[in-house]
Amino acid sequence: MNKNYAQMRSYIDRNKFTFTESDEQNCKRIDVQNGKAKCVVKVYSTGTIQLQGAESKLKQSLQQAKEAVENEEDIGEVLPFEIERFPEVLRERISGVDPIVVRFVEEAILTLKAGSNLGCAFLLGGASEKAILLLVDAYAKAIPDEAMRNRFVSRTSGKFISKVFDEFKGSWKSSTNKPSGYGWTNDIEIKIEQVFQFCRICRNEAGHPHLPPNLDKGVLLANMGQFVKYVEDLYELIRFYEQNQVQFAAA
Structure with missing residues (x-):
């Protein structure tokens, strides 16, 4: 006993x-x-x-x-109890969260429970990429100058997600209006980029057969523990740009 x-x-x-x-x-x-x-x-x-x-x-x-x-x-x-609840928590905390993001997280949890670390990494990367693309789309639509908006869209359309994020990050840093509150007035790396890069790299390792997969379950769990907050931060930016135009300093 x-x-x-x-x-x-x-x-x-x-x-x-x-x-x-x-x-x-x-x-x-x-x-x-x-x-x-x-x-x-x-x-x-x-x-x-x-x-x-x-x-x-x-x-x-x-x-x-x-x-x-x-x-x-x-x-x-x-699996830790809180990770089992991630899909439910995403729906509770984020009104209108994209169903594709939630579905990929649900599938990532199922694959992890089945012992498939590679499957989990690939699906988590898919959820992350979808959320990033939603943010980039909201940001583009909030650029008021048509010529600037078209240039931004041309630099991000059809590109690898790493290139898309780099273009967004560069434009975002040059903008003058950002959400208020902790973290947003500092580098975006604090709230978004670390988890984004982890998910992207793990997805590449899982999806590219020429890369030797070396994904530890403990590392996946640790980073999954940050995923809900990561998606919340992304949606905070999305909501901001749904309500505010992107502003840049006058040339």
Whole structure:
């Protein structure tokens, strides 16, 4: 029982769920809560793990951990609860988020759970690229001068995403109006470029057979942990340029 209990407790700790522990006859009990969802985990002296509570994302997450422990699998292979919820969180936090972005994230999670690091990297790169292209399109439409807008579009249309981003970044840095708040008055690298470049490079490694793929699951998980905030930042810029024209200093 001690081993199974320790693994379940470790999983609960790792996901920062609120919990209390108690002893019952022949078992140890953990009352777990995440938001409004509640679940009871009981680990018996025989090693059997029992879950009690209404169906919820929390219970589904704990069920995955339970099955991994009972099958003597590495519980570290169970995805952190917050990553499982990424598609739902994107819809909750970003009104009108593009369904292609969400679908690619959903598929990335499925491939990661299936043990396909390359598939996850490729799909996450696709989600990132779609979000970047939405931003570039919104930015182009917000350039009021037709000649300048046409030049920007010609420099970004049909190009590799790395070139598209470089063109956007150069134009954005020369613009004089940006969203207010932390980060936007500084370099765009702080809020967007680091995650964008990681997703792009990983996608290239996964999709180009002449490059030796070397994608560690832990690295993918760490960067997936930043992905929701990254998409939120992109949409903050998109909304800004849907409501404001791009301004440049007078020549």
